Amino acid sequence: MATPPRWSWPEVGAMRPPPGRPKASRTPSSGGGEAYEAASLGPGVFPPASRHVVIASYLLIAGALLLVLWRDLLPGLLFVCLGFLGTRRLARLFDGALPTRFQGAGSSWPRAIAAALVMLAPIGLLVLAFAEAREFVLNAPEQYQELLDYIARTILELRLKLPAEVAVYLPEGSAEVQRMIATYLRAQAGALALTGRAWLGGLLFAYVGLIVGALAGVARASALQGPLALELQQRVRLFGEAFRQIVAAQFWIAAFNTLLTAAFLLVLLPLWGLRLPYEPALITLTFVAGLVPIVGNLLCNAVLTLVGLSVSPIAAAACLIFLIVIHKAEYVINAKVVGSRTHMAVWELLAVMFVAEAVFGPAGLVAAPLFYAYLKKELQAKRLV
Incomplete structure (x- = not known):
């Protein structure tokens, strides 16, 4: 008994009949429209998907992605x-x-x-x-x-x-802003403590x-698949490509950042006689936040610089210089690995991330690059963008 072909994302979505089998023929129906003669395709072969089937596949995928965000x-x-x-x-x-x-x-x-x-x-x-x-x-x-x-x-x-010569340039109203930021951070700390x-x-x-x-x-794909199953496989294939280009690439970028940050905190700073508190937490935060493009890097920069400032201005300056250097290298990697494949500009990615965060919270912020890349792939497949 022949083994059915294996399914992989780069292979699904092809809806041509197998070689040697006749293509679907169309004949006018009694109602004046067109009807497929599925019987001419042979057993287990289905006619091409109609417009209603394609729309149904889009609705199913969109509903599934919204459900993912809604139910965490x-x-x-x-x-x-x-x-x-x-x-x-x-x-x-x-x-x-x-x-x-x-x-x-x-x-x-x-x-x-x-x-x-x-x-x-x-x-x-x-x-x-x-x-x-x-x-x-x-x-x-x-x-x-x-x-x-x-x-x-x-x-x-x-x-x-x-330093005193720098502190004099702080505006007088900055104290109120500092209190607002500190109150927000302590509120987040209290919410985090409740999670246990x-x-x-x-x-x-x-x-x-x-x-x-x-x-x-x-798993092996079934040999008998209807038009809706094939259309859903096409949707999954494009989503898989978006995941591979966005999340997988961002994973390696975050790992690269984390490795350099760990070397900086655990090796370079101690050589200069400086140690920052909460080193394990900072290294872990660098990796987790690095999975979120742009915004995650800004968060890591701010946290590491503030923790360095709590030790000394020299430590803060060292952290800031290190972060500038490491993220300049990251921009080159990001442009080659992600930007050239997804054709996403920074402004549109930021806009989508902030809108998604406002609607769905932190989950929307993380999902926005992936879901937007998938949307662009669907539009590009239809040659709409």
């Missing part, structure tokens, strides 16, 4: 995509590296090994994290609550922290999404 399912969606792409990529690598008897289109060994690695890797990382930094992993919300309080105190004491260890539940939910994505990556 974004981490699960991101990890589903990550598990799918990771499994497929590892399966292709293993297909060429394994012995010949385990290779071939009909062999399930490469896909099984890839899925197992994708599902087990987070458990290994979590075990390593608990072994090396158990207190930080369990008390992460409390760590960030203390960090926000610390930044709030630094802002209130800004005039005292700055509930964020571990979010990690569990993301891990379930990773398992779903890995299992979808090894």
Whole structure:
């Protein structure tokens, strides 16, 4: 019995009949319209999708994405995509590296090994994290609550922290702005404290999404698929391309930033006799915030500079110079990895992110680059932009 072809994002959406089978013919119906003669296509072959089927596929995908934002399912969606792409990529690598008897289109060994690695890797990382930094992993919300309080105190004491020749240039009304910012930060710290260890539940939910994505990556598509299924596969294919170009590229950029920030905080500053408080929290924040384009970088810059200012003006100046250098390098990487593929200008990305954050909150801020890139791909596929 022939093995049905494997499905991957770059391959779906092709709706041509298999070679050797007749194309669908159209004949006028009794009502004056056109009707497909599906019977001429053979068993298991469906006619091309009608306009109503295409519209239905768009509505289903749009409804699913809105549901993700409405019910706070974004981490699960991101990890589903990550598990799918990771499994497929590892399966292709293993297909060429394994012995010949385990290779071939009909062999399930490469896909099984890839899925197992994708599902087990987070458990290994979590075990390593608990072994090396158990207190930080369990008390992460409390760590960030203390960090926000610390930044709030630094802002209130800004005039005292700055050198006298610089502090005199602060406007008199800045004290009220400082109090407003400090009050906001302390309110966020209080909200963060209420979460307690509930964020571990979010990690569990993301891990379930990773398992779903890995299992979808090894699943084989059914040989019998109707027009709606093919149209939905086309939507998923474009969404997968957007994810690979935006989120995957941003992941590597965030990892690059985090590596350099860790080297700066743990190696360079101690060589100069300077140490910043909350180093683990700052390194983790650099990675998490770095997953959000532009806005995440601004957040990391502000936090790291303020924490450096709490130590000394020299530490703040060192942090600021380091951040300028590292983000100039990041702009080059971002332009090559993301900008050239997605054709998104900075102004439109910022506009979409702020609108999405106003409507959906922090989840909208994170999802905006991905969803907007997918929208542009759909419009480009129809040659509308």
